[in-house]
Amino acid sequence: MxxxxxxxxxxxxxxxxxxxxxxxxxxxxxxxVLMKGNEAIAEAAIAAGCDxxxxxxxxxxxxxxxxxxxxxxxxxxxxxxxxSELGAINMALGxxxxxARVLVSSSSPGISLMAEAMxxxxxxxLPMVLVNVMRGGPGLGSIGAAQGDYLQATKGHxxxxxxVPVLAPSSIAEAIELVGDAFVLAERYxxxxxxxxxxILGQAMEPVKPDFRSVERLPAPDxxxxxAAGRDPRAIKSLDLRPEDLERHxxxxxxxxxxxxxxxxxxxxxxxxxxxxVVVAYGTAARIARTAVERAREGGLRAGLFRPxxxxxxxAQALRDAARDARAVLSVEMSAGQMVEDVRLSIEGAxxxxxHGRMGGMVPTPDEVVDAxxxxxxxxxxxxx
Amino acid sequence: MSxxxxxxxxxxxxxxxxxxxxxxxxxxxxxxxxxxPTSYCPGCGHGIVHRLVAEVLEELDLGGRTILVGSVxxxxxxxxxxxxxxxxxxxGRAAAVATGVKRVxxxxxxxxxxxxxxxxxxxxxxxxxxxxxxxxxTTIFVNNGIYGMxxxxxxxxxxxxxxxxxxxxxxxxxxxxxxxxxxxxxxLLPGVQYAxxxxxxxxxxxxxxxxxxxxxxxxxxxxKGFSIVEVLSTCPVGWNMTPSQAMERLATEVxxxxxVGTFVxxxxxxxxxxxxxxxxxxxxxxxx
Numbered sequence: 001m002x003x004x005x006x007x008x009x010x011x012x013x014x015x016x017x018x019x020x021x022x023x024x025x026x027x028x029x030x031x032x033v034l035m036k037g038n039e040a041i042a043e044a045a046i047a048a049g050c051d052x053x054x055x056x057x058x059x060x061x062x063x064x065x066x067x068x069x070x071x072x073x074x075x076x077x078x079x080x081x082x083x084s085e086l087g088a089i090n091m092a093l094g095x096x097x098x099x100a101r102v103l104v105s106s107s108s109p110g111i112s113l114m115a116e117a118m119x120x121x122x123x124x125x126l127p128m129v130l131v132n133v134m135r136g137g138p139g140l141g142s143i144g145a146a147q148g149d150y151l152q153a154t155k156g157h158x159x160x161x162x163x164v165p166v167l168a169p170s171s172i173a174e175a176i177e178l179v180g181d182a183f184v185l186a187e188r189y190x191x192x193x194x195x196x197x198x199x200i201l202g203q204a205m206e207p208v209k210p211d212f213r214s215v216e217r218l219p220a221p222d223x224x225x226x227x228a229a230g231r232d233p234r235a236i237k238s239l240d241l242r243p244e245d246l247e248r249h250x251x252x253x254x255x256x257x258x259x260x261x262x263x264x265x266x267x268x269x270x271x272x273x274x275x276x277x278v279v280v281a282y283g284t285a286a287r288i289a290r291t292a293v294e295r296a297r298e299g300g301l302r303a304g305l306f307r308p309x310x311x312x313x314x315x316a317q318a319l320r321d322a323a324r325d326a327r328a329v330l331s332v333e334m335s336a337g338q339m340v341e342d343v344r345l346s347i348e349g350a351x352x353x354x355x356h357g358r359m360g361g362m363v364p365t366p367d368e369v370v371d372a373x374x375x376x377x378x379x380x381x382x383x384x385x
Numbered sequence: 386m387s388x389x390x391x392x393x394x395x396x397x398x399x400x401x402x403x404x405x406x407x408x409x410x411x412x413x414x415x416x417x418x419x420x421x422p423t424s425y426c427p428g429c430g431h432g433i434v435h436r437l438v439a440e441v442l443e444e445l446d447l448g449g450r451t452i453l454v455g456s457v458x459x460x461x462x463x464x465x466x467x468x469x470x471x472x473x474x475x476x477g478r479a480a481a482v483a484t485g486v487k488r489v490x491x492x493x494x495x496x497x498x499x500x501x502x503x504x505x506x507x508x509x510x511x512x513x514x515x516x517x518x519x520x521x522x523t524t525i526f527v528n529n530g531i532y533g534m535x536x537x538x539x540x541x542x543x544x545x546x547x548x549x550x551x552x553x554x555x556x557x558x559x560x561x562x563x564x565x566x567x568x569x570x571x572x573l574l575p576g577v578q579y580a581x582x583x584x585x586x587x588x589x590x591x592x593x594x595x596x597x598x599x600x601x602x603x604x605x606x607x608x609k610g611f612s613i614v615e616v617l618s619t620c621p622v623g624w625n626m627t628p629s630q631a632m633e634r635l636a637t638e639v640x641x642x643x644x645v646g647t648f649v650x651x652x653x654x655x656x657x658x659x660x661x662x663x664x665x666x667x668x669x670x671x672x673x
Contacts, residue, residue, distance in 0.1 A: 052489055078488045082481065083514035090478035090511070094454065094485025097472045098493070102485075120475050225470040225486070227493055229449025235464040237455075237473035 032207035037172045037197065040208055041105070041131055042067035044179035047212030050129075051100035052078035054088040056110060059143040060199040061133035064105045085110035089117040089130075096126040097236045099224035101183060101215075105131035107199075108149050109140060111157075118192055119158025122253070123238025125223075127186035129179070131195045133202035136361035144361020145199030145284055150338035153194050154312040161250055163257050165264060166194045166311040168282040172206040178309070183215045185264065189256050190223075196311060198334065200284045200363070260313055267315040268307045269322055271297065275304030277373045278323045278351075280343050281332040282308050285364065289332045292369035303373055311339070316346035323351050328376035332369055333357045352380045416443045418468045428628020430585045430618030430635075431459060434527055435466050437591070438498070441599045442469075445606075451494040454483040456508075458500035459534045460527065477508030480515035483522045494605060495522040501542040502532040505565050512571070519576025519610035523601045526567065526613055529620040530639065537623030541565040544642050549623065564642065568615040572648040572657050578610030580649040584617040586636035590645070600650065609652060617643055 035043070042064045045053070053072050055065040065081065072079035078095065082088035085106050092102045106114065111132045121128055134149045136142035153166045165185050169175035175197060182193040225234055240246040271293055272278065281289035286307045296303040306322050308315050323329050329351050331340035337355040344353045356372035358364045416439035425431045442448045453469045455461060457476035464471030474482040479497035487495040504512050504526050512524065531549055532538040538551040542564050546555040572580045579601050583594035594616055601612040617639055621631040649656055 052485070054485065080484065080488060080518075083510050086478060087481040087484075087511055087514065090475060090481035091485035091488070093474070093478075094472065094482035094487075095489045096485075097482075098452070098486050098490045100485075100489040116475050117478065120473070124473065225452050225472055226490070227448075227450035227452060228468065228470045233464070233468050233470050235471045235473070237464065237471075239461060239473060 031209065033210045034205050035172060035208050036063055036203065036205050037175060038063035038105075038133065038202040039067045040172045041175050041179055041195070041197070041202075042071065044176040044212045045103045045129070045183075046071055046075060046077075048180045048183045048215040049101050049217065050077070050103045050183070052092070052095040053103045053105075054080050054082050054091040054095070055105050056082050056085050056088050058085075058107045058110045060135055060145070060202045061105050061107045061131065064131065064133070064202070068103075085113040086117070089114040092128050093117050093121055093124075093126060096121065096128050097124075097225050099221070099226070101187070102128045103131070104128065105133065107133045107135045108137050108146075109135075111149060111152065115152075115158040117158075118164070119160050119162060120238055121192045122158070122162035122164060123160060123249075124236050125190040125253075126192070126236065127183075127190055128192045129182040129186055129195060130192055131197060134196065134198040136359070142361040143199060145201070145203075145334060145363060146359065146361055147198055147283060147285060147334040148336070148338070148359065149196070150311065150333070150335060151341075153196050154314070154342070162253060163260075163312055164192045164194055165189075165260060165313070166196050167266075168196045168309060168311050169201065170283050170286040170307060172201065172204065173208050174309075175201060176208060176212055180213045180215050185260075187218055189260055191256065191260075196283065198284050199361070264310060265313050265315040265318065266309040267318050268309060269318075270305040270307070272304035272306065272322045274302055274325070275322075276302045276327045277377050278304050278306050278319075278326045278329045279332055279369070279373065280306045280308070280319065280329060280339065282311060282339065283334075285332050285334050288364055288366055289369055291366040292332075292373065295366055296370050296373050299370070301370075301373060301377060308339075311342075314342045314346065316342070319343065319346045320348070320350070323347055326351050328380040329353045330373055330376045331355045331357075332364060332372070334363060335359060352376070354379075416440045418443055418448045419466060420468045421465055423466050424462065425459065426620075426622050428619055428621035428631050429459070429533075430529065430616070431527060433585045433591060434525065434594070434616050434618065435463065437595045437598050438496075438525060439467060440595065441602055442494075444599065445602055447494045447602065450492070451496070452486055452490070454479045454486060454495065454497045454522075456497065456499040456503040458503050458532070460498055460500060461534070463498050477503050477506070478511055479503065480508060480511040480520070480524065483524075484515050484518070484520050487520060487522045491521065491608070494602065496602070496605075497522065497524045499524065499526055500533070501526070501528040501530060501567075502540045505541045505567050509565075512567070513574075516571045516574050516577050516611045516613070519578070521605060521608050521610065522612075523605045524611070524613040525598065525601075526615045527618050528567075528615055528643070529618045529623070530564075531620045531623040533620045533623045537620065537625075542567075544638065548625070566643070568613060568648055571613060573659065574611075576610050577613065577649050578607070578651050579604040579612035580615075581613075581647045582615040582617065582643060582645045584635060584640055584645050585619070586617070586632055586640060590636075593645075597647070604650070604652070607652060615643075617645065
C-alpha cells in the first residue's frame, strides 16, 4: 500500500490539450469530460510522464494507439507503430534500457506475442507498463470483453521464475489513477507492470475529471545505458551461464517480489460486514457483481463484494479476513474460472468457494450472478461456523 | 590481422616512447575498447569483426557515447569483449530493441551486432522494418552461414549442398529453399542509407571491411537512415574444417555465392536501380 497510497509530490493537474467534446479549447476546464477508456488510459500515461509509446493495432485497444499517434508527437515524445507486437515490446525494452518511461498496449493475442520480451525485461529488471485490453479467447477468439488472461498475467506470461504486478481497474476513472500507480511501481521495483483491462473498459465512455496526475521522477538510476564515457561500461542482460550466479540473480528477483507482496496489495470491499456470501470479482465483472450484490441484498440475501485491485500480488489475507464469517465465497469472472484458483488458495478451505463465469466475450448478467449467489448460499451448510 | 599491421609490432611509437628521438610510426595499437580475450573458437571471424568495430569507434572517437545492442548466438557475449554500454536482446529482436534505444536517445551511437541465424531467420521482420523505417542505427551482420552456438545447424544463409548438423546430406534447395540474400533485399529500401557486404577472408578484405564499418558509422552520424554491413565470416567448427581451410572456403566458395561490395551509399550516389515507370521491365498489360 505504501507506494500506491503516496501521490506524486508534484501533483500539478495535467491539462488535456484537447479534451473530447470541447473543440480543442481547454479553458476553462470542465469538471467532467466523457472519455473512452482506451483514450483515458493513453492520456493518463502522457500526464504521468510517459516518454515513449510503442504499439500495434489490435481490437479492442486500437484507440489507445491512435490517441498516442496524435498526442505523443504533439508532446515531442517518442511514438512508433511497430511491425508487430514483438517489435513493439522489444522497442520498449530498448527504450526502457536508456531510461525512458515506457508504455505499451495491446490485447490478448498480441500480449501472448509479448511474453518473450516480458520475461527478458523481468530478468533484466527493466521498468515498463503494459496495458492488456482483454478480448475473448483462446486463439483469435472474439473482440468482445473477456477476462481469460488472468492466469497469463498473474502466473506466467513468459518463461522463467518471475512475476509482475498486475493492476485491475473496474472503471475508467480508476484506470486513470492506476496508470500513474503502474509507473510508480514499475520504477520503484524495476519491473514490468501490467494494467489488466478488458474490451468494455477500453471501449466504454464514462465521465472523468480531466486533471490527470503527474508522476514524480526518481533520481537518475545508476543502471541506465547512455554510453560509457568516463566510467566502466554497463550491460543490461538476463543471461548468466553460471548456475550459482543465476540463482543469486533469481534470489534478488524473489526478494523484490516478496517486498511487492508485502507492501503493494490493494483491494476494495463493499457491504462486507456480516456478509454471508462474499462475491469476489475484478474489472468489468466487479461492476456487474456490485449490481448483483445490491439486488441480492434487496432480496434479503446478505451479500458483499470483495474487489481485488492488485491481482498480483493477490490480497489473500484481506480476502481471508473478509470471508471469515461468510457461508460461501463466489468468484465471478468473465472466464472459465481462473481467479477462483487464487481465491481458493486465499480461503484455504475455511469457506466453500464457488465460481460463476461466462466466456468468449459473453458478459454475465446481474440476475444470473444473484442466482449463483443463492445457489452458493443454499449448497453450503453454514453450520460449521 | 593485416600483415603490415602485425609487422609493425606493438608499442612502436606508443605511450612510453615519448622523449626518445626515434620517430616511430604507429602501425598497430590494440584498441582500448577491446577488453577481455574472447572465447571464440580458433579461426572464428568474430574476433576480427570485434576488433574492427573497436578500431572504428575509437578512430571516430565514439566509444563513450555508443550503445551496443547484442543478439543471441555466438556473439551473445560481445559485451564482455567490447568496452561499451551494452544491452541484451531476445533472439532476432535486436533491430527492434535498437529502434527503441535510438528513438529515445538520438544523440547516442547505436549499433546491433547480429549473426545470420539471429538476423536472417528469426529476426527478418525486425530488420526489414527497421530498415524500411530508415532507423538511424547501424547493424553489423556477421554471416557465417550456420547456427554456430547451437552446434552447426543449417541457417537460411547456408549454401546449397552445404552439410550441416541439420542438413546431413547437404542443403537440399528442393525442400529447404535457397540462401537469403539479406543485404541485396534491404538495398531496395529507400530507408537504407548505406549497405555493404564485406569479408574477413584475408588481410585485403579485412581492410575493406574496416572501411565499410567506418562508413556505416559515419552514415549514422549523418542521421539520414539505416546502415548495415554484412560481414562474411567463418565457422571452422560448424563447417568441420581447420581454421585455414575455413578461410580458404570463405575466400572462394562463400564469396562467390555472396558478392562483396558497396550496394548502397545514397549520399554518395550509390543506389540500386529500381524498376521505374517506363523502365525496362514489362508492364502488366504487355506481360499478359
